[in-house]
Amino acid sequence: MSNKNIRALSERKGLNDNLFENISELSLKDVVKEEFHELADRFHLDDSVVLGTSSFYDFLKPENRNKKVYVCDGTACMTSGTQKSLIKGLEKHINADEIGHAACLGRCHSNSAFMFNDKTYSAKKKEQLNQIFSKKEYSQEKKYQTGCNTTPVLTSPIDDLNDFYALAEEFTNKPQQIIDELKTSNLRGRGGAGFPYWIKLYTVIKEKADQKYIVCNADEGDPGAYSDMYLMEHQPHKVLFGMYISGKCVGADTGVLYIRGEYPDSIRTIRKAIKELTSSKLINDFNFKIIRGQGAYVCGEETALLNSIEGLRPEVRVRPPYPAQEGLYGKPTVLSNVETFANIHWILKNSGKAYEDLGTKNSTGTKLVSLDSFFKEPGIYEIEMGTPLDSVLNDFGGGFTSEVKALQIGGPLGGIVPVEKIKDLTLDFESLHNNGFLLGHAGFVCIPKDFPMIRFIEHLMKFTADESCGKCYPCRIGSFRGYEMIKKARYDDYKIDRQLFNDLLETLEFGSLCALGGGVPLPVKNALQYFEEELKAFFK
Ligand code: SF4
Known part of the structure; x- marks a missing residue:
């Protein structure tokens, strides 16, 4: 069919x-x-x-169904080295075959992460596991920090929900005014691509259709990033308002939040916030629907996400047509990320100009960054675009707890930044890009000094091979071949042909249909460039 x-x-x-x-x-x-x-x-x-x-999905595959516990396989838990001892500890409470694995659970601030009874935990000590499995009330001992170095757009509290939603009335039947403010603000998509948000609204308005949709991409799959989780669990109304007013702007009466299954608390909080909205009648003629993801990184890609909601295999669609033209069920759809939607209330309340005044010319506003457990103060920080990276890591992160040689910024497809480059960078799209890296979703995963870089790039290739949707050959086959080569070089008497490997990276980069296959060469190339001395033993 x-x-x-x-x-x-x-x-x-x-x-x-x-x-x-x-x-x-x-x-x-x-x-x-x-x-x-x-x-x-x-x-x-x-x-x-x-x-x-x-x-297709991790949680639905026969071999992974009905596990009691899912242990986090994310990059930050890997580099922190906590998961082996966690599994040993878990085996004292449940059988080994009852333990499954999950992608990043968003507990990069604490590691030792796992999911049990639809809740996520971090537990380093056996007493913590005893408490969790004894079904006693368990409160996480360590929470992550939050902070902000400028006017808070995303992290400020909402004092009065009635006042907050009253802003929508000011913009009722004024789609052009909404678009003008968003255009002036130069708000760019926060999921990683940085596409100007107002263009999506403008395109969907122009499309003639009896039904239009707003879809929120809450499938925050980048290991190391948990900022969307923060927004859903602590600022749910900022996200919902952004979807609602976008719907009013383009003539859509339905908003769908696709939330990853690895974030059960986010699903509960958003559900509660929607109930709060409907029971207090703060919005009208607009319905929200939550779809729970079932474990597939590729669903963070917008067209795979749409296919997933529709019940198809989440394979990436060929574009054009773009979601704004033919999105959910083939209807014009405004599809954007959690953080993008969460910015909209502040912009409409304070003006697009006020937002534009924050940050740099091309990267306006603020960005949430997620810092992992190698920082003394791991957490979610709202940082004005253009801030020196050094300040983010030291003034907010408090520096490293142990020696770190590099950071992966922006998820598994983001660049590997050696620590000596930090001083040259600022937190914005352009600085990272112009230096050969990527801002992405601004998750920061530290690579400690003693963590072999060959193991890190093997992890990236395996991740791509595991998560590839299989739609295009360069990614489906290329990622697996890359993984095989690196693995052989690690464990066998085999050296990688550098020319062959470069050709493979080029094929992935230019021949892949989407950012998964096309993006993985970036961090691998960074590693080859900055850690040549360490990696040369594995190449001919
Ligand atoms: S690059 Fe990979 S994930 Fe993207 S369409 Fe091709 S096979 Fe699918």
């Missing part, structure tokens, strides 16, 4: 009888094949569609 046909059949049941939620529910219940067949039948789909989707 073509994706177009599947999409149309999925749309007939819509968001209320959502195909993906149905598939997830059956998979998690580990039902027999006949029940999947009945579901496929009800949607007039082939069984292969339903089973194909079910087999």
Whole structure:
């Protein structure tokens, strides 16, 4: 069946009888094949569609269903070296075969992270595990810090919810005014791509359609980043307001939040905030829907995310058409990231000009950064764009707890910045890019001095191979070949042909359809450039 046909059949049941939620529910219940067949039948789909989707996601795969505990496999937990002893400790409470694995759980500030009974924990000591498994009330001993070095846009508290939402009335039936303010503010997408937000609204307004959607990408899959988690759990109304006013601007009456399953607390907090909104009637003619992700990094890519909501395998779509033209169920869709939506209230309240005055010419406003546990003060900090990186890491992070040789900034596809380069950089899109790195979603993962760089790049290639959606050959095959080469060089009597490896990186970079395959060469090249001495033993 073509994706177009599947999409149309999925749309007939819509968001209320959502195909993906149905598939997830059956998979998690580990039902027999006949029940999947009945579901496929009800949607007039082939069984292969339903089973194909079910087999894609980490939490839904047969081998990972019904595990009692999911141990975090994220980069920060790996570099901190906490997970082996955590697993040993867990095995005192549950059987080894009841332990599964999950992608980054967003507990990079503390590590030793795992998920149990739909809650995430960090537990370094056996007493903590005893308490968690004894079902006693357990309070996390260490919380992460928050702070801000400028006018707080994202981290300021909301004093009065009625006043907060009253702002929407000022902009009712004034789409052009909303667009003008956002254009002046030069708000760029905070998910990593940095695309001007107002253009999305403008494009969707121009599209003629009976139904339009707002979709919030809350699938914060970059290991090391937990800023969207912070916003959902501590500033949910800033996110919801941004979606609501965007809907009013473009004529959409439905907002979908696609929240990753690794953030169960975020799902609960957003659900509670939506209830609060509807019961107090602070918004009108607008519905929110939460879709829970089931563990797939590629769903952070906007078109894969749309396919996921529709119940298709989350393979990346070829663009154009862009989501603003043909998005959810083929309808014009404003799709943006949590942090982007969270900026909108402040801009409309204080003016686009006031926002533009913050930051640099091309990177306006503030950015949330996530610091991991190698910092003395790990946490979420709201930093004005253009701030020297050194100040972020020392004035807020408090410096490192032990010797660090590099930082990976901006997720697994972000650059590897050697510590000696920190002094040359400022926190904004241009500075990182012009120096051969990436701001991305501004998660900071430290690579300690004694952590082998070959192991780090092996992890990146394996991550890409594991998370590749399989749509294009350069990524599907190339990432796996890259992983194989590095692994062989690490464990066997084998040296990597540098020319062959360079060709592979070039093929990935220029031949891949999306940023996963196309992005992984950047950190690998950074590692080869800045850690040549350390890595040369593995190359011919
Ligand atoms: S680059 Fe990888 S994740 Fe992206 S479309 Fe190609 S196979 Fe899929």
